[in-house]
Amino acid sequence: MIKLEAIIQPHKLENVKAALLEIGVDGMTVTEVRGHGRQKGHKETYRGMEYKVDLLPKIKLEIVVPNSRQEEIIRKLADAAKTGAIGDGKIFVTDVIDAVRIRNDDRGEAAI
Amino acid sequence: MNLLSKRTHILTRLLLTLTLALTFANVTLAQTPAPAAGETPTAAPAQAIPADIAKKLDDLDKAAKSAQMAGDNSWMLTSSALVLMMTGPGLALFYGGLVREKNVLGTMMHSFILMATVSVIWAVVGYSLCFAEGSPFIGDFRYVFLRGVGAEPNADYAGTIPQQTWMIYQLMFAIITPALISGAFAERMKFSAMLLFMTLWSFIVYFPMAHMVWGKGGFLQGTLGGVIPAWDFAGGTVVHITSGVSALVCALYIGKRKGYPNESMRPHSVVLSVIGACLLWVGWFGFNAGSALNAGPLATSAFIATHFATAAAVLGWMFIEWMVAGKPSVLGAISGAVAGLVAITPASGFVKPMPAMLIGFAAGVVCYLMVSKVKQMFGYDDALDAFGVHGIGGTLGAILTGVFATKEVNDLRMGKPMGLVDGDAGQVMNQLIAVAISWGIAIVGTLVILKICDLVCGVRVNGEDETLGLDLSMHGEEGYNLES
Numbered sequence: 177m178i179k180l181e182a183i184i185q186p187h188k189l190e191n192v193k194a195a196l197l198e199i200g201v202d203g204m205t206v207t208e209v210r211g212h213g214r215q216k217g218h219k220e221t222y223r224g225m226e227y228k229v230d231l232l233p234k235i236k237l238e239i240v241v242p243n244s245r246q247e248e249i250i251r252k253l254a255d256a257a258k259t260g261a262i263g264d265g266k267i268f269v270t271d272v273i274d275a276v277r278i279r280n281d282d283r284g285e286a287a288i
Numbered sequence: 289m290n291l292l293s294k295r296t297h298i299l300t301r302l303l304l305t306l307t308l309a310l311t312f313a314n315v316t317l318a319q320t321p322a323p324a325a326g327e328t329p330t331a332a333p334a335q336a337i338p339a340d341i342a343k344k345l346d347d348l349d350k351a352a353k354s355a356q357m358a359g360d361n362s363w364m365l366t367s368s369a370l371v372l373m374m375t376g377p378g379l380a381l382f383y384g385g386l387v388r389e390k391n392v393l394g395t396m397m398h399s400f401i402l403m404a405t406v407s408v409i410w411a412v413v414g415y416s417l418c419f420a421e422g423s424p425f426i427g428d429f430r431y432v433f434l435r436g437v438g439a440e441p442n443a444d445y446a447g448t449i450p451q452q453t454w455m456i457y458q459l460m461f462a463i464i465t466p467a468l469i470s471g472a473f474a475e476r477m478k479f480s481a482m483l484l485f486m487t488l489w490s491f492i493v494y495f496p497m498a499h500m501v502w503g504k505g506g507f508l509q510g511t512l513g514g515v516i517p518a519w520d521f522a523g524g525t526v527v528h529i530t531s532g533v534s535a536l537v538c539a540l541y542i543g544k545r546k547g548y549p550n551e552s553m554r555p556h557s558v559v560l561s562v563i564g565a566c567l568l569w570v571g572w573f574g575f576n577a578g579s580a581l582n583a584g585p586l587a588t589s590a591f592i593a594t595h596f597a598t599a600a601a602v603l604g605w606m607f608i609e610w611m612v613a614g615k616p617s618v619l620g621a622i623s624g625a626v627a628g629l630v631a632i633t634p635a636s637g638f639v640k641p642m643p644a645m646l647i648g649f650a651a652g653v654v655c656y657l658m659v660s661k662v663k664q665m666f667g668y669d670d671a672l673d674a675f676g677v678h679g680i681g682g683t684l685g686a687i688l689t690g691v692f693a694t695k696e697v698n699d700l701r702m703g704k705p706m707g708l709v710d711g712d713a714g715q716v717m718n719q720l721i722a723v724a725i726s727w728g729i730a731i732v733g734t735l736v737i738l739k740i741c742d743l744v745c746g747v748r749v750n751g752e753d754e755t756l757g758l759d760l761s762m763h764g765e766e767g768y769n770l771e772s
Contacts, residue, residue: 220554
C-alpha cells in the first residue's frame with residue numbers, strides 16, 4: 177500500500193474528487209492547510225499598512241491505495257488538479273506498512 | 289366588517305384631534321420663546337371669555353402640549369436607543385473585526401462594559417456634574433442619584449420632553465465617548481486598568497467638557513450664557529476631539545503592540561467591521577438628528593446633513609485610496625463612512641446639505657492621509673486609528689462648522705450671522721478656541737489619568753499575556769470555538 181498526499185489549490189478540490197470517483201477511489205481525507213512552495217504570496221493593504229501574505233490557503237488530500245494502482249491514480253489526480261500555473265501543488269508518495277478497519281478488524285488492503 | 293369600520297372611525301377622529309392639537313401646539317410655540325414657561329397666556333382677556341370656553345381652551349392647550357410631548361418624546365427615546373446601539377453592537381463589531389482573532393472578545397468587552405460602568409456612574413453623579421448649573425467648568429451636585437430628575441421637562445435643555453428622557457439620551461453619549469478611545473490601546477491594555485482609566489476619564493475629561501459645551505452656564509455654551517459661544521451640535525468637541533486626542537495620548541504612553549509594525553496585525557474579520565460600520569451609520573441618526581431634542585424640522589435637517597456627509601466621505605476615502613494605494617479597499621470605504629459621520633457631528637444642525645457633503649468629502653480624504661501616511665511617518669501605534677479618525681475628523685468638523693453654519697438652518701442668534709458663510713468670521717475663531725480647549729483638557733487629563741492607573745495597577749499587560757491574547761489572558765475565553 178502507498179499513501180498519496182496531494183497539496184492542491186482549494187478551487188480544484190471538486191474536480192479532483194470527481195476524477196478519483198470516476199476510477200473507483202472513493203475514500204479520502206481532506207484538510208484545509210496553509211503553505212507555500214515556489215509560489216510567491218500576495219500583498220494586502222489595511223489603512224496603508226502593507227502585509228505580505230506568503231502562507232496561502234491550500235487543500236491537503238490524503239488517500240491510501242494499492243501499490244498496483246500508483247501510476248494510474250497519480251496521473252488522474254495530477255491531471256484533475258492542474259492549471260499550469262505556479263501554485264498548483266505537489267503529490268508526495270509514501271509506503272504504508274499496514275491498515276486496520278476499526279469496525280471489523282480487516283487488515284491490509286482489505287481495510288482500505 | 290362592522291368592527292373594522294368602527295375602528296377606522298375612531299382612528300379618523302383620533303387623527304383629527306391630533307392634527308388640531310398639533311396645529312395649536314405650533315402656534316403656542318411660535319408665540320412663546322420659552323415653551324415651558326408656566327404662565328397662562330390668556331390671563332388678560334380672561335374676563336371677556338365665558339367660563340366654559342375658557343375651560344375648553346385650557347383643555348385644548350393641555351392636549352396640545354401633551355401631543356407635542358408625545359411626538360418629541362417618542363423620537364428622543366428612539367434616538368437614545370439608537371445611540372446605545374452605536375456602542376453595542378456597532379463599535380464593538382467595528383473594532384472587534386479590526387483586531388487579531390485572539391483579542392476579539394477583549395476588544396468587544398471594552399465597548400460593552402462601558403454600557404454598564406458609565407451608566408452606573410451617570411445615575412449616581414455623572415448627570416449632575418454635566419448638566420446641573422454650577423461653575424462654568426463643572427456642574428454641582430443638585431441631581432446626584434437622579435434626585436429631582438423626573439417627568440417634568442428641564443426647559444433649559446429640552447422643554448418638550450421629560451427631563452428623564454434628556455438624561456438617558458445624554459447618558460448614551462457618555463457611554464460611547466470613552467469607548468471610542470479603546471481603539472488606540474487595543475490588544476495590549478490590562479482590563480482592570482482599562483476600567484479604572486475609563487472611570488477617571490469620565491470624571492476628569494468628559495463631565496467637565498460636556499458641562500462646558502452643553503451645560504447651563506458652561507464656558508463654551510452657545511446659547512445659555514457661555515463666555516465663548518461655540519457651535520457643537522452633537523459632540524464634535526465633547527465626543528470626538530476629546531476621545532480622539534486622548535486616544536493619541538494613550539497610544540504614545542502605552543507604546544506599540546509587541547511586534548508592531550513588523551509582525552502581521554491584519555484585521556481578523558473586516559466582515560464584522562462592515563456590519564459594525566453600518567450599524568454606526570444608522571445609529572448616528574439618533575446621535576445627530578436626536579440632538580435637535582425634538583421631532584421638528586431641525587431634526588430632519590440634521591438627519592439629512594449627516595447622511596449626505598457620510599456618503600461623500602465614503603467616496604472621498606475610496607477615491608484617494610484608489611489613487612494612492614492602487615485598490616479601493618472595503619476597510620477604506622467603511623472607515624470613510626465613520627470619518628464623515630465624525631466630521632459632520634458638530635455641524636449637522638447648522639449646515640445645509642451641500643456644505644455637509646463638502647465637510648464629509650474633506651474628512652474622507654484628510655483622515656485617509658492621516659491614518660495611512662502621517663501615522664506611519666511618526667510611527668506611533670494607534671491600533672485602530674481612534675485618533676486619525678475621531679481626533680482629526682472631529683477637529684476638521686468643528687472648525688468647518690464655524691465656516692458653514694448658517695441662520696437659514698438654525699437661527700439661534702435671531703437673524704444675526706451664525707458662521708463665515710453668513711458673514712461672521714469670528715465664529716471660526718470661537719470654534720478654534722473650543723478645539724484648543726478640548727485638545728488641552730484631553731491631553732493633560734489623559735496623561736494624569738494614565739499615570740495614576742500605572743501607579744495603581746499598571747496599564748499594560750505583560751509580554752506573555754499579550755502574546756497569548758487578551759481573550760485568554762484577561763477573560764479566560766476564546767471568541768471562536770469552532771471545534772465545540
